[in-house]
Amino acid sequence: MKSQNTISTKNPYNKNKIQGCGIGLRIDHFDVIEEQKPDVPWFEALSDNYLLEDTLQRNYLYHIRNDYPITFHGVGMSIGSTEPLNMDYLKRLKKLKDEVQPAWISDHLCWTSAHGVVTHDLIPLPYTTDVAKHIVDRILQVQDFLGEQIVIENVSSYLQFKATDMTEWDFINEVTSHSDCKLLLDVNNIYVSAQNHKFDADEYLFAMPAERVAEIHLAGYEDKGTHLLDTHSRPVTEPVWDLFKKAVKHVGDVPVLIEWDNDIPPLERVLEESATARKYQQAVLSKESPNGH
Amino acid sequence: MDIKTLQGDFIEAIFGGDKSSAVSHVIGDDLLTAEQRFGIYKGSVHGILTQALGTMFPVCKALVGDKFFDNMCDLFINEYPPKTTYFAEYGGDLPTFLSTFEHVKDIPYLADVARLEWTRQIVWHAKSVEVADFSALSELNEEQQSNVVFQLAKNMHLIESEFRIDELWFAHQPDTDVKLEDIEINHAVKLIIRKDQGTLKISMMSKDENDRDFWDFLHAISLGYNLERLAEQYGEALGNHLSQGIEGAWIQSFTTE
Numbered sequence: 001m002k003s004q005n006t007i008s009t010k011n012p013y014n015k016n017k018i019q020g021c022g023i024g025l026r027i028d029h030f031d032v033i034e035e036q037k038p039d040v041p042w043f044e045a046l047s048d049n050y051l052l053e054d055t056l057q058r059n060y061l062y063h064i065r066n067d068y069p070i071t072f073h074g075v076g077m078s079i080g081s082t083e084p085l086n087m088d089y090l091k092r093l094k095k096l097k098d099e100v101q102p103a104w105i106s107d108h109l110c111w112t113s114a115h116g117v118v119t120h121d122l123i124p125l126p127y128t129t130d131v132a133k134h135i136v137d138r139i140l141q142v143q144d145f146l147g148e149q150i151v152i153e154n155v156s157s158y159l160q161f162k163a164t165d166m167t168e169w170d171f172i173n174e175v176t177s178h179s180d181c182k183l184l185l186d187v188n189n190i191y192v193s194a195q196n197h198k199f200d201a202d203e204y205l206f207a208m209p210a211e212r213v214a215e216i217h218l219a220g221y222e223d224k225g226t227h228l229l230d231t232h233s234r235p236v237t238e239p240v241w242d243l244f245k246k247a248v249k250h251v252g253d254v255p256v257l258i259e260w261d262n263d264i265p266p267l268e269r270v271l272e273e274s275a276t277a278r279k280y281q282q283a284v285l286s287k288e289s290p291n292g293h
Numbered sequence: 294m295d296i297k298t299l300q301g302d303f304i305e306a307i308f309g310g311d312k313s314s315a316v317s318h319v320i321g322d323d324l325l326t327a328e329q330r331f332g333i334y335k336g337s338v339h340g341i342l343t344q345a346l347g348t349m350f351p352v353c354k355a356l357v358g359d360k361f362f363d364n365m366c367d368l369f370i371n372e373y374p375p376k377t378t379y380f381a382e383y384g385g386d387l388p389t390f391l392s393t394f395e396h397v398k399d400i401p402y403l404a405d406v407a408r409l410e411w412t413r414q415i416v417w418h419a420k421s422v423e424v425a426d427f428s429a430l431s432e433l434n435e436e437q438q439s440n441v442v443f444q445l446a447k448n449m450h451l452i453e454s455e456f457r458i459d460e461l462w463f464a465h466q467p468d469t470d471v472k473l474e475d476i477e478i479n480h481a482v483k484l485i486i487r488k489d490q491g492t493l494k495i496s497m498m499s500k501d502e503n504d505r506d507f508w509d510f511l512h513a514i515s516l517g518y519n520l521e522r523l524a525e526q527y528g529e530a531l532g533n534h535l536s537q538g539i540e541g542a543w544i545q546s547f548t549t550e
Binding site for chain 2: 052056082111114116123158160161162226227
């Protein structure tokens with residue numbers, strides 16, 4: 001199994017170190033990134049958007065990869081589906097991976113397609129031992145096909161299933177330990193789900209396997225009155241920043257990423273958000289270090 | 294609990310079918326009932342797909358208005374759920390849906406506008422092509438040549454409409470000189486949509502007789518006419534059309550039937 005952050009000697013790119021606070025690569029910012037080459041530690045590319053070959057978008061990705069470290073983040077793997085793995089999708093993903101050589105590939109612990117229909121949304125799973133085994137089998141197949149560990153993200157949710165018989169955090173531990181995959185810890189998703197289902201976000205957070213966390217996600221949600229909706233359309237809220245600080249204390253210095261997918265502001269505003277994340281992260285790490293700085 | 298059944302129930306209910314089975318899997322509480330909690334996902338899926346369709350069909354959306362478009366998409370999504378993981382491949386059935394959609398019968402050109410917008414997407418994502426080598430054509434004997442069938446380049450498509458959909462499209466682009474009120478909509482057009490050196494072009498081929506003939510020639514190729522049939526139809530003009538088609542990389546390759 002290839003370790004994270006390892007750059008192949010065949011890599012045509014000269015840097016792929018993922019550290020600090022990156023941002024999601026969005027089409028809206030392509031031109032300004034190309035023209036101004038802003039100081040961004042790394043970008044997370046939504047891999048599903050680049051899987052069709054010979055497109056302008058894919059060319060943009062090649063260009064941006066020349067200047068920045070990249071990770072891949074997808075929705076289409078549908079790791080929790082009961083239909084066979086989509087091998088066309090995985091083949092395309094592998095080809096893109098070979099070309100762009102991202103530091104890692106992540107997707108979500110949920111299902112997006114079933115019975116031949118693709119919802120393009122992140123639908124949660126019932127948390128049971130049998131479902132965990134099913135997911136573990138599929139992650140192992142994907143890792144075998146891609147030839148590397150993948151990174152799985154906890155999703156936000158608005159419903160719980162009657163069939164669930166374990167906590168979400170136990171389910172995540174079960175899946176990650178048995179499949180030996182990495183974890184993308186979405187702190188905003190923990191907060192949103194904790195509010196929606198009235199569980200203790202701290203209990204969830206501190207149950208996470210710190211040694212498996214490859215990346216942290218932060219984003220903004222909308223308060224709908226009856227529930228919080230994970231819209232990625234707002235700045236990170238104070239309660240999520242507070243939870244983030246606890247997360248840094250728990251997992252240490254891992255890369256952090258700001259996601260902003262709707263009502264996308266100018267690039268500078270997203271970079272301000274990542275600078276804030278870095279500031280909070282460094283403050284916690286400084287306190288946690290043996291020398292106090 | 295069978296997770297396969299659960300996922301099938303969800304798919305059924307998200308795309309317009311009976312939702313009682315899907316809801317029966319979900320826990321309700323004092324804040325939201327099980328049905329409302331399920332409804333958040335149904336709304337989210339439809340919202341994501343409607344947004345994608347709006348990006349794919351911006352002129353159609355402008356022609357009918359945002360609210361009407363969103364409601365129309367809800368019905369379309371139920372009738373044509375996505376079978377593809379790639380957003381760029383979803384929406385190809387919208388022109389067919391619109392051609393029989395009762396609520397837009399007063400906008401008879403809408404389905405053709407949708408066809409134009411979809412074709413732009415297809416062409417945009419098609420591979421770029423170089424001028425192909427047709428020297429092997431001269432090595433065929435007479436009978437083989439008669440049976441030759443040409444293939445058009447994949448980075449171009451032909452569209453025919455009873456309406457001036459090209460002008461309608463241009464009128465909705467930024468910095469356009471085309472004004473909606475000046476368009477004579479009931480004017481038939483033959484169009485070529487083509488990606489050339491990274492730029493997407495819509496060319497109207499029905500004004501000039503030569504262009505019109507060339508469009509008809511390319512259309513005949515798209516219908517699978519062999520060289521013998523093309524010769525019968527175009528006579529002396531065949532040589533010019535073939536040269537123009539090959540040199541301009543409109544014709545990409547050939548097979549012998």
